[in-house]
Amino acid sequence: MTSRRHSFAAALLVAVFAAALVGCGDDTADAPEPKGDCPVGPVQVVVSVDQWGDVVRQLAGDCAEVTTIVDGAAGDPHEFEPTPSDVAAFDGADLVVVNGLGYDTWATDAVASSSGEPKVIDAGEIAGSEVGDNPHVWYDPTVVRETATAVTQALQEVSPREAEEYYTDRFQRWEQALAPYDAAIERIRAGATGRPYAATESVFDLMAAALGLTDVTPSGYRDAAANESEPAPADVDGFETALRDRKADVLIDNTQTEGPLPQQLADVARQAGVPVVPVTETVPADAGSFVEWQVAQLDALAAALGL
Structure with a gap:
């Protein structure tokens, strides 16, 4: 990096x-x-x-x-x-x-x-x-x-x-x-590459990929969430089973996703002992800067992964 x-x-x-060679108008x-x-x-x-x-x-x-x-x-x-x-x-x-x-x-x-x-x-x-x-x-x-x-x-x-x-x-x-942002990313990547995660929605997936995490979200659920449609009952059951079997080390939960299903999955994860890391799609009003927002979420993820 x-x-x-x-x-x-x-x-x-x-x-x-x-740009200096081109310059701007004199008016x-x-x-x-x-x-x-x-x-x-x-x-x-x-x-x-x-x-x-x-x-x-x-x-x-x-x-x-x-x-x-x-x-x-x-x-x-x-x-x-x-x-x-x-x-x-x-x-x-x-x-x-x-x-x-x-x-x-x-x-x-x-x-x-x-x-x-x-x-x-x-x-x-x-x-x-x-x-x-x-x-x-x-x-x-x-x-x-x-x-x-x-x-x-x-x-x-x-x-x-x-x-x-x-x-x-x-x-x-x-x-x-960006130094704290870079440091948080490097710390997680060094200790978490290859570790499995699941997500209630795809908002954090690009960061997870940059961190070297492996997405084990059931494909049927993941595709439905990406298309903003309701997943089939079998996909929800499969997701809950994966959480109960602790096939994911952490559940990433977009707290701005509408509907009761994300909360239901987060509850199943907590009951199974899978840490839940909340993330947001937009910047919270009290988050401060972009860097502060991102670092707070990365620090929460590092703690959940024991890093």
Whole structure:
């Protein structure tokens, strides 16, 4: 991970010099006034969902005004219906950051119908995934870094040249802030590679794969959950049997999944002595930063695995 991280930072620095050769227009008559420690006026950035909102805010600092449409517990992004004011937020945006992969189609539709032509960063495209693949790409550590790099480069492109060093500095600070996240991932990977886990829903699966864990969730249940449909009774029985037989070392429970079934499975796991680790799909209101949210969940998983 360290070499990959350094390559991202190197690519970012190259982008700074490339952007400097292109430069920006000289028309500053309508330019907004600088704010905070940014040397230029802020650009307008719209982020579809809060899983990426804090990442973008940390990278942009005072050089951007960041609007996140689905923030905190505002609703299930899968079923979110934007209001006219939500759609209007995309008008005049210099940069839009979306998750993609069908997770926030309403956002890409809003961009298409907006009056401007903002630069768009799509995390799903960066991941190289397609609609139908696991859309929860903010749980993939590599995609998080690659998306952050792309966001920083995009900010440099849509801002005046005087802000380039500012964004480079913000990116480097954000990389440093990832140290606890990196350490938690490495600690779990070192002690848990190959260990089995099951999940009530696929939200954490990309992180679990990065940690080297093995998914033993019954396939029938897993497919039904991925398609947001009800699993067959036989699939539920098979899942409960697997938990009672302790075929999983831990159960990952997405506490934002609707319906009584996840709680039922969590109860079976606890009765069988299988630790249950709660995770969330969106950032809890009291979670602090993206890094703090992720590290808290990783620490809970490490404790459940005895690491």
